[in-house]
Amino acid sequence: MLNFTNPNREAKLSYGSADYLILESGSYVLCAVTAKRIPLEELKYWNDDLQEAYVDAEASLKRRLESRS
Numbered sequence: 314m315l316n317f318t319n320p321n322r323e324a325k326l327s328y329g330s331a332d333y334l335i336l337e338s339g340s341y342v343l344c345a346v347t348a349k350r351i352p353l354e355e356l357k358y359w360n361d362d363l364q365e366a367y368v369d370a371e372a373s374l375k376r377r378l379e380s381r382s
Contacts, residue, residue, distance in 0.1 A: 320340045321340070322338070322339040322340065323339045323341060323342060323343060324336075324337060324338060324339030324340065324341065324342055324353055325337035325339070326342060326359075326366070327364070328359045328360065328361045328364050328365075328366070329361055330361050333356070333359065335353075339353075340352060340353060341353060342356060342366040343366070344366060344367050344368035344372055345363070345365035345366060345367060345372075345376060346367060346368070346372040346373075346375055346376050347368050347372055349368045351366055351367075351368050358370060358372070358373045359373075360373070360376065360377075363376070363380065
């Protein structure tokens with residue numbers, strides 16, 4: 314696989330239930346809860362309904378609980 318990422322640019326993704334599609338190249342996305350940079354190769358948590366990425370399971374759970382109320 315070729316890597317055309319820009320190391321200083323935020324990627325724009327479309328999140329699916331099992332994977333994501335890169336809409337604009339970049340090397341990271343921002344966590345919707347913490348605003349921390351998440352390198353694409355470390356991205357494991359996202360919500361396809363909200364189209365948000367999360368740095369870890371704790372951030373994902375926090376957003377899920379917030380969206381329920």
